[in-house]
Structure formats: structure tokens, C-alpha cells
Amino acid sequence: MMLNQFLLLSAFLFGTGIYGVITRKHTVLVLASIELMLVAVNINLVAFGATLNNAVGQVFALFVLAIAAAEVGVGLAIVLLIYRNLRSANPDDVNVLKG
């Protein structure tokens, strides 16, 4: 098995996700970046599962997928809400609350 290659890929994706979270101007893209991070997690899980010959990894990955979908759904709803109120989906504009 080429576990290391998978892990490296996963790490790369995770890093990309983090980068995206930080730099993207559009909240939807931020959400996409988070998805990227979750994909990295899934790759990890599947790779480990395969290496260990353990189905639990795949099961875990399925759970992650399912829940991530729900999470993103909620996220998009909130973004939509904000867009309605602010006519903007730029996270920068979300700065009313300030101590």
C-alpha cells in the first residue's frame, strides 16, 4: 500500500482547505474550502481503513460525508439569510458585533 502517498494527498487537501478558508472572499467558497478539508479527512479514513483492512474507516467516511452534507446545507441557508439582509456574502461585512 502507498499509505504515505494517500496521507500526503490528504494533508495537501487539508492545507488547501485551510488556505481557502482563510483567503476566499465569498462565504460559499469558504464553505467549499471546508468541504475540501472534510475530503482530506475522508481520504485519510479510507486509506487507513484499507491499510488496516478495517471496514470501520469506510463507515466513518460515510458518516462524515452524510453529516457534512447536512452541515453545508445549514451553512448555505445562513449565507442566504445574510445575503438577503446585507446583499453581500463577503465575510468581511459581518462585523456589526464588536465589543
Add this chain to the structure above:
Amino acid sequence: MFAALTSANPHVDFLAISPEIALIATVMVVLIADMILPERSAWQTSRIASIGVLVSLAWVAVIAFRDPIAPMFGGSYAIDDYALVLKGFFLVATYVTILLSVDYIAEGDYYQGEFYFLLLCSVLGMTVMASARDLITLFVALETISIPTYVLAGYRKHDRRSNEGAIKYYLIGAISSAVMLYGMSMIFGLTGETNLAAISAKIGTLPDSKVLALGVFLSLLGFAFKVSAVPFHWWAPDTYEGAPTPVTAFLSVASKAGGFVAMLNIVFFGFGLQPSLWWLIIWVGAALSMTLGNLSALRQTNIVRMLAYSSVAQGGFMLVPFAAFGLAQSHGDAAVARGAMRSVIVYLLVYGAMNLGAFACIIAVARRTQSGEISSFSGLFQHSPVITVMMTIFLASLAGIPPFAGWFAKFTMFQSIIEAGGGWGVTLGVVAGVNSVIAAYYYLNVVRSMWFRPAADDARPVQVTGALGASLAVCVGLVMVVGVYPSFFGDMAEAAAKVLG
């Protein structure tokens, strides 16, 4: 490995999961009722929801009197005293939250049915969390807790502050989930297990591995977000301020407790045998949370924000026993471990009662003053002495002043860290001690406003509605009873902590 799952007896002890079943049923009923009830009767959903919670609570009580039940679903779902105590706690906290919400939600421009639906979903996640003994279950439970609260936080749809709080909360939550999962994936990769007991058995035997360290660290980091430990607490004040106040109460108590329970599970059941990987992180986190939380709270003029920072600090206090556990595990002291778990649980229970009470008072007062500023509490004593006394009791309890329950929470916290001992332990104890004094200052600041300052011009007394009054009564009762008879919570926590053996 897959065989382990398939070969497991599919027999499910439905009684054991009856609280969850009851909740799910209630969720359904609420949804349906919301659809069929006319607008003006929508408040009935709150009644349904609260009945459902109480039924669920009753089931918890029933199970508590049964013989011990073996872990189910391949060991990933435990129905033991620990789980039952926490389930009970979550359900009561939710019940009180519902009481808090009834008038607030009914009077505001909110969708009522959905509100209770979301609340119940979240508490369902909590009850599952209490039993979760598996990384997957834990993750699912955590998300079940979190996702509805993202929506709840933004429940004041037309309020930009609420929107803003929700998006912050959501993004931080989502990122932290991802980080946590990344960590979990590494732990799974190294141990080949998702079951916490199995992980615990293996983790001690693993060679020191940087990957393992990273895995443990990242998963703890995820929880640090959930429990808003410094330095991952920034979202909390904004979100708390933005969210509807009952939701804030729920977030600061139940949701936070969910995070702590998740952390308890993973730390005590999973990582216990590798304390060197994490105790220092938690030690630092605890010290920072207490100190920065308290110092920031000193500056607040808005009471909700103040309580937000206060809850960050209280979270810090709750982290102390974790550090104590870590320190003690280094010397392998089982009694300390139990004491630490007991103290976390006691703290959670007490914190729940007093913080919900404080929010109940705030809601009651804000109904009249329409303000969250501390100055709006001025002279409250002169026209509304009862609510003032109650608020004072909750604040005093938060400050840890006997004879209110808070002292016992603080006490067990001190006890755990002093029992762990050593230079690190005592130092953290002293830090906590000093912090409890700082905390007293800002709590008393509110007290001072209420008692010593002249009243504002309109000195109409604060009206307390029935539901609010009931929630206040529950909280005051608990705070006072536990204050003078701490065994009430102490014994529960002790029983719960017995699961550590």
C-alpha cells in the same frame, strides 16, 4: 473487523434507548403539530416539547433503577450511570430552556414550532453524546448537537447581529469539526479502532509517535472550539450577544456542556493512558481561559457579553479537573481520576443551574427594560426585590460564594487539582483561586448596580411570567439545595465517575 459489527447480536434493548426514542417521537409530534396548529395556537408546541422532554426524563429515571446495562452497538453506546446523569442534566437544562423560551419566542416574531424542533434535535444529540463511546458516535452526536444550534443562533432572522453571530458560530463550528475529524482520522489510523475503550487499551502501548500527538492535539482542538476555551473563544461573545437570549442560555449551558461531555468521553475514556500528550495543553488552556475570560469580562457593559466571557472563564474552571486528571495519570492515580471526572460533572450540573438562572433573570428584566446593558439593572432592588435577590443568588453562586451551589463546584474543582498536587497542580489551583476573586468583582458589579444604585426613571416592577417563574424556581431551588446539601449533585457525580472503575 467488519465481522465484529455483523456478528454482533442485532438485538437492541429498546428500553435502554427509550429516552432517545421519546425525544425522536416528540420531535415528530412537534413538527406535525406545527403544521396543523393554527398560528395563534402555535405556542402549544412548547407545551408538547416540554412534555416530551419530561417523558424522556422519566425514561431516564426508569432506566436508572434498572440493572446495569451492557454497552450496546458493539460497545459504542453505553447506558451507565455516567450517561444517565448527563442525560438527565441535558434534559432538565433543555426543559428549563423551554420554560425560558415560551414567552420570549411567543412574543417575538419567531417560528415557534421549528424553534422547539431544533431545540429537541439538539438535545437528542446531547443524550446520544452522553452515551457515545465511539469516535463515530461521538462525531455524529456532536454534529447533531451543533447543527440545530447554528440555525437557532440565527433565529432572529432580520437582525443582522443575529445573522452575524450565526455565521461566525457556524463557520467556526464547521472548521473545528473538520480539524477534529482530521485528528480523529489519525488516531483511527494509528490504533485501528474507533471504540474509545479499544483506543484506550491500545494507546498506552503505542510508541511515542508524532502523528499520534498531532492526532490527539487536533481532536482536542476541535473540542476547544466547542467549549470556547481560550484562545478559541472569540466566537462566543458575538454569537451569544447576537442570538435570542434563551438560545444564548441554551448555547452557554447545554451546548457547551455537550462539548464538555464529548471531551470527557474522549479524554477520560480514550486518551487517559497517554497523559503526556495532552495534559500541558489542557493546563495552559485552562489557565488562559480563566484568566483571559475573567479579565475580558471585567470590561463588559453588556450583561450578555459579560456572561459570555464569564462562561469562557467558567469553561476554564471546568478544564482544571482535566488538567488534574492528566497530572494524576502521569503518576497513575485512579482515585484522582475519579475525583477529576466527578468534579467536571458536578461543575457542569451546578453551572447549568446557575447560569440558566442568571439568563432567566436577564430575560425577565430585559422584557421590561428592553436592554442588555448592566446599567439597565440599576436600582432593580428598589422596585423588584424578588428578582433582584434571585439574580444576586445566581451571581453569587457563579462567583462561588457559599451557601449557593457554586461554591461546591469550585470546591470540587480545587479539590481535584490540589489532589493531583505537585507544583503544576498547586500553581493552577492558585491561578484558579485568584481568578475566582477577579470573577467575583464583575459579578458583584451587577449586584452593585441592582442594589446600590438609584433606579432609573421608570420604576415599574419587573413582571415575571409563569413559565419564567417556574424556570427561576427550578434554578433557585437547585442552587440553594445543592448549596447546603451538595451531596445531591455530589452523589450523582460520584456514581457517574464510578464508570472509571
Add this chain to the structure above:
Amino acid sequence: MKHYWFLDNAWLIPLIPAISYFVILLFGKRFGERAAWIGLASIGSAWVLACGTVVQWISHVNASEHGGEPGGEHGAVETIRAFGRSIKLAAEGASAGGEGHASFVANPIIHSTTWFQNNGFKLDVGIHIDGLAVMMLFVVTTISLLVHFYSTEYLKGDRRFNHYFAALSLFSASMLFLVVASNTLQLLVGWELVGLCSFMLIGHWWEEKPNSNAALKAFLTTRTGDIGLLAGVIMTFFVVQRYTGTGSFDITQVNQAAIGLSLDGNSKSLLFWCAAALLLAIIGKSGQFPLHTWLPDAMAGPTPVSALIHAATMVVAGVYLGARVYPIFHEGLNIGDGGINLMAAVGGATLLVGAGLAFVQNDIKKVLAYSTISQLGYMVMGLGVGAWSAAIFHLFTHAFFKANLFLGAGSVSHSGAHHSFDMKNDMGGLRKFMPKTFATFMIGTAALIGVPLTAGFFSKDEILATASANEYTFFKYVGLLGAVMTAAYMTRCVYLTFFGEYRGGHADHGDAHDSHAAHTADGDDHGHDHGHAASNDHGHDANGGPHESNFPILGPLYFLSFMSIFAGWIFAPMLHHIFHWEIFEKFPLWVDPHVGSRGFPILEHPEFAWIDPILATAAGVVGVTLAYLFYWRKAYGQNITERNGALGAGKKLLVNKYYLDVLYTDVIVGATKGPIAQAAYWVNQNVIDNVLRYTGKGAAGAAKFVYKYIDQKGVDGIYNGSAAGTSALGGLSSKLQTGRLQYYALLVLFLLSAVAFAVVITN
């Protein structure tokens, strides 16, 4: 042992006036001025009891002497060398200067009951009646009785007549309690109560600031001495503990322990410090130099009180203490070895200092006050040179003639000088107006000066003789010099008061009225309760001029004049030498402690020698002559103080009381009350409090910093710096701008990677 009712029940003597105090205090209003009779009756009964103790003590001594109890433990003198000095252990009869008292033991009558117990230490309260105590009981009750009687007239119509008598009762009770005390702690209790009463009485007219100042000064000064008393009494406890293993304040044990330890030789420092501490107490209470300054000020009180304070109570308490635990001083200060010791030095200094000051006073009471200081100096010096019996005897005689003088001065002021005490302005020539007062005053003066055959002559003489016998030659001459000065200032005083032309009649314009008189000036609004508002209030005194006083005032004077002469005759070696009557030798027999040489130092009474009375008389003559020539005849050196710088400076020094008052009031008290207290308070408010304040501020500052910069600006700072102008909603973002949210994330992830790195590295 035979039982003596009066001696056994001597506790009644202080008790009766104490009860009287409470009765007057609680029910005085109902009685009006008759309350005085309660006080009088109580002190009268006490006096009767005291006389009973005198009689019974004498019979006790006689019984002991004549085959009563066996004699001392040694038949011959045994001298032990210890610590470089000789301590004589002997039966006093064998060696005591040939006075002829056989060696015998006359035990004090001691009764006590447990006051309280506190861990192995039991404090008794009880009576310790011996010759000294009996003598004091007699003196105190006698003087007090006379003063009570005198006051019924003198204080008539006073605004707080009842309070006055209540306080007088308590004063007597406290002093008597002190006298009968069976242990040093009990003595301390009485001592402090005496101080309290003097405070109350000196400040009797507290409406005027100078009076309350004087009262405060008296109390605080004696209290300063009480530092020594506290420490000293505590040390007496440990003296006994060192000796017997169990601490005690019991006077008998203290005395035995002092001698025992001294014999043992290795507890010298304890004894020394104990003695020094107690000496400080004496200095404070008995007006010894340098703490004597309160005494003249204490004249602010009513004159009878002055008499009581100066003759029988308060100031003699110090001397009494010195006599009571004499072994402590004797052993601690090495009295009797002929060298200069602290006690003698203090006494000698006081003697001269007081006498010197008496010269420049214009207030007759102040002359007498300084004279008291001087005479107390004699007593303390007497104790210091080993002349125990003589010092006590002087206390005895001084009580009578000084009371005589004070009451006489009161009479002069009351009836002859419009309540003024200013000799220069309001008196003069009074001998014609009040011959009876004049006569008694002259007798008192004679006794004070030491005219042969008067009481003062014998007592003073005995001190000097003993000093001489004990090889304290220096102090003998100090005493003689004092005698010269005494004679001189008293001559001046008598001259100014009774001779020359009457200068009174303008009392209300006098510039040196004492406060008593000063009160009359503004006393109109208190007219109803103050009979002294005008001198013609008395009814029998309508003409307002100087006149003779009436009986309540003169009666005591007669009695005291009698005692001023004959009280001295019970210890008159000169007369004994001539007539060999036993009565002339009785005082030491009756008063000296006969408890064996392990209970009290051996008291030696010198053989009579004619040189001593002759020297003393000569000193008196010199003094009188000099004063007569200077003040009366103005024969020499008038205005010399103005012509001669050195003498002028000397006079200035005297007028200013050696600047001691300046030192105490302005420098020490002023500094303590002013700058030092202020400084301490400033420290409190600005240093100690600031620790707190700055801790608080620090916390607040930290909170501000944390909240503003770490919590809020940690992100915002970067944000604002890079995109200051883009805060408007919906505005475009600059290239560098990132959202706040994302900054959260950035910071978090940065921290995350840092910590992750750390974790990875460390593991």
C-alpha cells in the same frame, strides 16, 4: 496565730468607698448635695476600720515581738558574696544598727481567694496587711476623710457636686485597693484605677480646654510610666517563676524570689530589668524627673483633690510600689552598696529639679506642687539609698503637712483671693484677714522646711542620716541642698501670700487665675450649679473682701497642723536619744517588715548622731535667711536675673520648666499626634492602600489590554491597519483586506500549526 478581726477584714476598707461610689453615681440625683454625706459616711467608716487595723497591727507586732513567734533563722550575721556585692543574711535584731529590736517575725496578714485561673497560673485577689499597708490605710483614709469634709464646703454649689464625691469615693477606694493588694497584678489594677480617678478629678471642670488638657496630660504621662509597670509586673511574675518554677504575682513570693535569685546570683539581669521597669512606673506615677511635668498641671483640679493627690493617693502610689516590692529594687539595683544607683539618682535629681522650679512659680498651688515633686524625690532617693523606713516615714509625715498646705492654700483662695491662686496679684497680707489659716499654713510650712521638732524635720533627717550611714554621702548633700532650697522657696511663698500688702480685690482681672477661677468668668450660664460664680454667693460673705474660712475648711486644717508636728514623734531618734521613751522609736517597729532576711532586705537604722539634725537645721536656716533677705528685705541681688545673662538664662530655664513640657507636648506628643501619625496614615492611604489600588488598577488595566488588544484588536488591529477606510457596509475590500471572520480562522490555524509543531517536536 491569733485572729484579728480588723486585719482579717481589711478588704472592707476599699469596699466601702467603692460601694459609696456606685450609690452616689446611681442614686446621687435623689440626694442632691446630701450625696456628699454618703461619701463622707463611707470614708468615715473606712477610717474607723483603718484605725482598727492600726490598733490590731500594733498588738500583733507586740505579740510577735514578745515571745510570739520564734525569731529569725539565723543567730548571727552571715554575709554571702554574690555578684560582687555583699548580701547580708541575718536576723535583723543582731545587726540592725543597735536599735534594739529583737529578732522576731511578725507575719503579714494575708488572705486571698482565687480571682481566676488561667493555665497553671492562678491569680489571687486578696489582702496583704503588714505595717506598711496599715500605715498607708491610716494615712489614706485620714486624708481622704478630711478632704471629703473640706470639700462639702469648698465645692458647695458646684455644678457636678455629686460626680465629684462619687469620684472622690472611687479615688479613695482605688488607692485603698492598691494598698491592701496581695499581689502585684492587683496592685496594678488599683494603680490604673487611681490614674482613672485622678483623670476624672483633675478634669472635673472639663468644660474648659486647659482642664481637660491637664487631665489628659496626667493620664498619658502616668500611662507612659505604666509601660514600665506592665513590663515590671510581668517580670515579677517571671521572677517568681524563675525561682520556684511556678509564676506568681504574689508579693511575698516576689520579694522572696528577688532575694533568693539574688543570692543565687545568676538572674541578675532579670532583676535589674524588672527593677528598672518598675522604676519607670514610679517615675511616671510619683512625678519623678523627667516625667514630673503632669503634676503641676494637675492643679487644674479642685484644690481638695490636689491635696488628696499630692498627700495620700496617686503620687505616693509610686513610692508605695517601691516600698512594696523593695527587694526587687534592692537586689536589682544593688541598693546598699554605696554606689550610685538609678533609683537614688532619679530621686536626687527630682529633688533638686522640683525645688528649683518652685522658686519661679506665682501660683501658690504650683509652688506646692513642685514642692511635692521635690519631697517625692526625697522619698524615692530614700528608697534608693536603702533608707526604707525613713522614706516611708517621710511619706507618712509628708501626707499630713502637704495636705495641710494644700488645704490651706485652698482656704486662702476660697475665702481670701476670689478663687485665684496667684500669689503675686491676688494675695499678700492675708495674715491679717485669715489668722487661723495663716497659723495652720505656717505650721505646715515649718514641717516642710524641717523646723526642729516638726514632723518633716524628723523624717527628712532620718533619710539623710541613713544615707550617710549607708555611705551615700553624695546623696546626703543633695538632700541638704534640697533642704536649703525648700526652706527658701517656702519662705518666698509665705511672704507673698501672707505678708506685705493685700494685692487682691481685682480678682476678675487677674491674669493668672487658675482654671477654677477662670471658670467664674464665663460661668454665668452655669450659675445654677456653680456656687463659685462670684465670691459673694456665700451669704456669710456679703462684703466680698478676704475673710476667714468657716469650720469645714478650718477643721481639717487644725487636725492636719496637729499631725504636722506630732506625727513625726513616733520616729524621732533625736528625742529618743534624749528621753529614751519608747514612743519615739515605734514607727520602725510597727512598720518595718518583720519577715526574716529571706523575705526582705535587712533594714538598718543608723545610730543617732547630733551632726545630722544640726546640719539639717542649718540648711533650713540658711534657706530661710537667704529668702528672707532676697524676697522680703530685698537686701541683695534684686533684678539680678535681668542684669546677669547667665542667671537670666537660668531663670528662663526655670520659668520654662527646663523646656521639658516643650519636649513632651510639642516635640514628642506633637510629633506623634502630628507628623508621625499623619505619616503613618499617609502610608496607609497612599502606600498600603495603593498596593490594593494598583492591584485593582493592574487587573483593570490588564483587563483592558486583554480585551482591547488581544481579544478585540488582536484581529481588528491588523484589519484596521490594512483597511482603515473600508468599514462601510457593502464596501469594496482592498487587496490586503481579509474578513474578520477569516482572521479568526487565520489566527486560530496559525496557533494550531504552532502548537502542533510544538507537540510534534516535543514528542
Add this chain to the structure above:
Amino acid sequence: MATGFDAWVLTLTTFTPIVGLALVLLIPKVEEELIKIVTLATTVLTLGFALYVLYYFDYDHTAKLQFEVKKTWIEVINSNYHIGVDGISLPMLVLSAFVTVLCVIYSWNHFPEPHNVKAFLALILLLEVGMNGTFIAQDLILFFIFFEIVLLPMYFMIGVWGGPNREYASIKFFLFTLFGSALMLLAFLAIYFKTGINTFDIPDLIAADKSRITHGVQLIIFGGMFLGFAIKVPMFPFHTWLPDAHTEAPTVGSVLLAAILLKLGTYGFIRIALPILPEAAKSWAPWIGLLAVIGIIYGALGCLAQTDMKRLIAFSSVAHMGYVMLGISSLTAFGINAAVFGMVAHGLITGMLFFIAGSVQHTFHTREMSRLGGLLTQAPKMGWILGFCSMASLGLPGLAGFWGEFPAILSVFQPADGLNVAVFRTYMVIAAIGTVLAAGYLLWMLQKVAFGTPKDEWKDHHIHDVGTAEWIAWLPMLVLILVLGVVPGLMFKTTDDAVKTIVKAFPSTQTAPVKSHEPQAEHGDDAGTEHSEGDGTDHAPAESEHSGG
């Protein structure tokens, strides 16, 4: 263990006020008379229980815990509801119940602004629970709880009914004490774990073998307790909350603060810190003594600088508690007896002084001494009482104050074995000097307030002298001041044995006699002293270490 009513009486003494509190809360605010009556009845009933304890207390065994009850309370931390009184706690308990009654009586017509009778009396009742409870607790946690309970009521008393600077004073009081008690709690926990017997039971902890705790750790633990108690006392550097609190507090608050609350600290030392950690106490004693004498002088100087009568009395508390702490620092039975006596005496005397200051303020609406004067003329009774209390306060023998002061000074002449004698004797001298300063400031106060003639601004005012409520409230205290002064044995007898058991850990310094005995044959009826009956120590050489003077 007590049985029957005896088992309940202490509990009743402590918790009866709670019942009263509940009743008071139920009564509508406007029914002021009824509230007062209920409160008074409650406190009198409480006092009745306390007197029952006083009466049935077995004075032959004062060292033994009596009316003892031990019930499980918080099992998880091995803390029990263990209560009982011995000779040390008994006087304090009775004093507390007693003073509370008097305070309620005094309050009858002296309600400070903003009035609110109901809240005020409710707080007094709550306060009484904490005060009484502290003195009966025989369990560290129980003690801690009661110790803390007093905080809030007093905070409110100062903050709501206090003077102009009340907010600052109240928060200062609160935070100071809280800080101390936080560290104290840590110390309690440390002792719990370190002794190895895992108990908070005070008698058990005293009996426990502490040899396994290293000396350094003992010192630190003692330090924690020290901070907690010393702040409450308050000792010198921690005293700054006191003048502010006293100055601002309403009269009754000041009285309770002075009479009881300060005693919680000293009581803690005697009951907990010394007996549980004797070794550490010995090492700390010189420092405690040092702070005590600094406090004596410093407090006195602070007094001298005051122009405000009440603040002066407040500072005098610092000095007086210095004597108490000095007695404790000697670690001798003698000194601790003196300390307990001093606690009671100071409670009565300073309490009275605060009462008077309160009435003076009530009458003249000022406490500036420069504006007062001639009290003896305008209100002679009050003036005389002020004089009486000043005298008592400056330690006049025959009044209660003396017996706290003198034995304390005496005790440090010869402190417990192992303490530096020279150092403590220096303390003795300094403390003795303090008595002069005490006389100074008290008499100056007396002079300024009571002597002289009334100032012009009051000349035409009709000044009320001591009223009925005041008489009822004050007379018992005045009588007690006198009675305890004349018969100090009442107290010493009670405390003595109990104190002896406490100092058992400090070998007493009974100097072997230089000479075996000098028989006191001369006077047989003198109760005399006990002599070491020729037990071989007779001719032992006198210890050289005590030869210093």
C-alpha cells in the same frame, strides 16, 4: 455525641434565624413593626438556645466537644455536619447570639437610609447564621461555608445602608475577604490530602500524624490559612479594608463587624491553624507576632491621624486585634487564653463604641470630631458611656479590655519553647508602648467629643440623650464589660482547658526553678503556688537560654 434535645440545640442556635428570615420575607414590606417583632423574637429565641448551651455546658470538661453532633453531609468529599462547642467556641457563640439581639433592638428606631426594614433585618438574620455557625463548626468545609456566608449580608449592609463611599468600601471588604478565603480553601484541601487520612474533621486532623508532611509544605499550607484568617482579623498589611468598611457601614453593621466578624479570623487561628499545623505555626509565630505589634503601633498612629470619630474607632480595632494576635503568636496557653478573652472584650467594647458613634451621628449628622464637643453637657449619659467605653478600650483594669491586653503582653515575655525569647520580649515592650498610644487616641477622642462646651452650631439644638432602645441595647454590654473586667475568671475558666489542649503541641515553657521551693509557711491561708515537690528538677541548673533579661 449528644442525644435528645442536646443534639439539636446547636443546630437550632445556628438555623433558627433562617426560619425567622423566611418569616420576615413572607411579611409584606409595609408591616414594619411586625417584621421587627418577628426578627427580635427570632434572635431572642436564638439567644435562648445559646443560653441553654451556656447553662448546660459542662464546665468541668471544657476541652471536650459538647453538644456534639456528627452527621454525614457531603459524602463524596468526606465532609460531615460535625458541630460542637468547647470552651473556646462557647463564649464566641454566646457573644454572637447576644450581640445580634442587641443590634436588632438598637435598630428599632435607628434605621439608616434607605430604611427598608425588611431587607435590613433579613440580612442581620442571615448574618447571624454565618456567625453562629462558624463558631460551632468542627469540620473545615462546614467552617468555610459559614465563614463565607457572612460575606454577602455584610456586603449589602455596607453597600446599601452605608455612607457616601459605600460602594468602594463594600467591594473592598468583599474582595479582600474572598481572596483570603480562596487561598484558605486551597490550604484546607492541601491539608486534607497531605495528612493522608482524607478528612476535613477538625478534631481528627488535629490528632492526625502530620509527620509525613514536610516542613516546607506545612509552612506553605499554614501560609494559605494565615492569609485567609489574617485578612479577616485583619492583621497589619491586610487591614486596609477595615477602616473603610467600618467608616461606611451603618452602625449595626459596624457593631457586628467589630464584635463578631473580625473574631472569625482569630478564632480560625486558634481553632484550626495552630492545632492542625503546630510545627508551621511555630515557624510562623515570630512573623505573626511582628505583624501584630506593627499593627498595634500602626493602628494607634492611624487613630491619632483621624478626624472622623468612627474611623478612629475602626483603626483602634487594628490595634486591639494586634493584641489578640500577639497573644496567639506566643503559642502559650496563657497567650491564647488572653486572645480569646481579648476577642470577647474587644467585641463588647468596640461594639459599644460603634454604637455610640452611630448615635452621635444620628444626633449630630456628623462624626467630625472638630465639629463635636460638649457631649457631656448636652447628652451627659451618652457622654459618660463614651467615657466608660474609652476607658475600657484603653485597657483600664477592672474593665474587660484589660484582660485581653495584659495577659497577652505577659505571655510574650516567655513564649512557647523554641521561639526566640529576645524577639518576643521586644514585642512585649512595643506592645506596652502601644497601650500608651491607645490611651492617647481614646482620650483625645473623649476630650474632643465629650469635654468642652458644645460648638455654636449645636448650641440651640435640643439633643436627645440615650433613648429607651439604646438603653436596652447598651446596658447589657456595659454590664458585661464591667462584669468580665471584675470577674475575668468567668471567661478564663471556660477557655482554659480547651486552650490547653490546643497548645499541647507546643511544649510549655515551665522554667525549672532555680531553687526548688521556698515554703510559704509564713502564711498558711494564702492559696499560694504549687511547688514542684522536690522532683529531682530541684537543683537542675537554671536554663541558660533564659538568662537574658
